[in-house]
Amino acid sequence: MFAVLNRARKALCTAAVVASAGLLAACDVPTMTDLGGGSAGRGGPDIDPGAPVRVALLVPQSDSGAASIARDLENAARLAIADLDGVNIELAVYDTAGSGATAAAQAQRAVDEGAKIILGPLRGEVAVEASKVVADEGINVLAFSNNPSIAGGNLFVLGPTFENTADRLLGYARRQGRNKVAILHSDDVPGQFGRNAIQQAASQNGVSVAAVQSYPLSVDGVTNAAQGMAQVASNAGADSVFITTDATNAAMPLLLQVMPENGLDPSTYQYIGLTRWDVKPELFSYPGAEGAWFTLPNQAMQQNFSARFSAAYGASPHPLAGLAFDGIAAVGALVKQGRRDALTGRALTQSAGFQGTGGVFRLKSDGTNQRGLAVATVRNNQMVILDPAPSSFSGAGF
Numbered sequence: 001m002f003a004v005l006n007r008a009r010k011a012l013c014t015a016a017v018v019a020s021a022g023l024l025a026a027c028d029v030p031t032m033t034d035l036g037g038g039s040a041g042r043g044g045p046d047i048d049p050g051a052p053v054r055v056a057l058l059v060p061q062s063d064s065g066a067a068s069i070a071r072d073l074e075n076a077a078r079l080a081i082a083d084l085d086g087v088n089i090e091l092a093v094y095d096t097a098g099s100g101a102t103a104a105a106q107a108q109r110a111v112d113e114g115a116k117i118i119l120g121p122l123r124g125e126v127a128v129e130a131s132k133v134v135a136d137e138g139i140n141v142l143a144f145s146n147n148p149s150i151a152g153g154n155l156f157v158l159g160p161t162f163e164n165t166a167d168r169l170l171g172y173a174r175r176q177g178r179n180k181v182a183i184l185h186s187d188d189v190p191g192q193f194g195r196n197a198i199q200q201a202a203s204q205n206g207v208s209v210a211a212v213q214s215y216p217l218s219v220d221g222v223t224n225a226a227q228g229m230a231q232v233a234s235n236a237g238a239d240s241v242f243i244t245t246d247a248t249n250a251a252m253p254l255l256l257q258v259m260p261e262n263g264l265d266p267s268t269y270q271y272i273g274l275t276r277w278d279v280k281p282e283l284f285s286y287p288g289a290e291g292a293w294f295t296l297p298n299q300a301m302q303q304n305f306s307a308r309f310s311a312a313y314g315a316s317p318h319p320l321a322g323l324a325f326d327g328i329a330a331v332g333a334l335v336k337q338g339r340r341d342a343l344t345g346r347a348l349t350q351s352a353g354f355q356g357t358g359g360v361f362r363l364k365s366d367g368t369n370q371r372g373l374a375v376a377t378v379r380n381n382q383m384v385i386l387d388p389a390p391s392s393f394s395g396a397g398f
Helices: 002-020 067-083 100-112 124-137 162-175 189-205 219-236 253-261 281-285 299-313 321-336
Strands: 053-059 089-095 117-119 140-143 155-157 181-185 208-215 240-243 270-271 293-296 354-356 359-363 369-373 372-378 384-388
Touching: 053 067, 053 100, 067 089, 067 299, 067 321, 089 100, 089 321, 100 117, 100 124, 100 181, 117 124, 124 140, 124 155, 124 270, 162 189, 162 240, 162 270, 162 293, 162 369, 162 372, 181 219, 189 208, 208 219, 208 253, 219 253, 240 253, 253 281, 281 384, 299 321, 321 354
Parallel strands: 053 089, 053 117, 117 140, 140 155, 181 208, 181 240, 240 270, 270 293
Antiparallel strands: 293 372, 354 359, 359 369, 372 384
């Protein structure tokens, strides 16, 4: 216990400094400002499906903090193009330098040079600026952001969202007879967005939110919340505890150690995680991890993509690289249908969706996305798949 506290104290101090600098994630952390334009547009440019289709890729090539991500995104896009059969995609890459103003100028330049759709930019606030300048020309933007608040109009987000994960888990929980959840979240912006996503998913799946408990990003704050969570859950009549904390955050080991020690028995209360716990398998040894639920993409497909990328480029892909592959895969599948309206909002949001690096996914009419996810658990320090990722949108798991 004391070793866990000491490690957590050092790591949480670092995390607090990082958070205050606004550097919480490689992609982007959702902001509380809704920059979206409501429902996604249905329009878009006409194309000649028999001719080369120009696709613009906007990435931060000259941003020293993201240049390696930009490289992997471009490489993944080119790998996807090589897979296309009978479809001629002409990829044009533009450097955003990580700047909204630069991204806007490059987006306009891309359209002026014949681009029919834009992939990227990387970060949400930059994607907003790029989408604004080409909206009047009916050009759709598939950003690599995971921030649903920016989606809408001509802007779609490809990144996995909290809403999609929470919906999958609470749908599964309901089918297992778990219908009263307590939410435990950090009191920062990611924690608040996670809480909101769980509340929304609970409503959609007929699950009651029995209690909501927040904690500050400090050792004392995390410890106090963990020590009191059993009483909170018991008083509210909860049968599950949904934790928003990222698996790589220093708070997670503390929560998974202290909560079981203070009466939140994993054999009575179902622990549920909003993020992928398999990315940090060291967590599996903590008492709160045993039997917990979390999601992950189709592992066979993700491993196949990673192996092919490594073989082609001599290194493993950045975790975000697959989003560029997915964007090209979607564009290629639509163009292959031979439709002149292949890149309109109506076509992009086809209900059948597309096959991507992590399995099936589709773009929704509100500009967000839905991805097929597996539900996993931990048994004897090993990850076990409880419910496989669906292979289509007509199957179970949605």
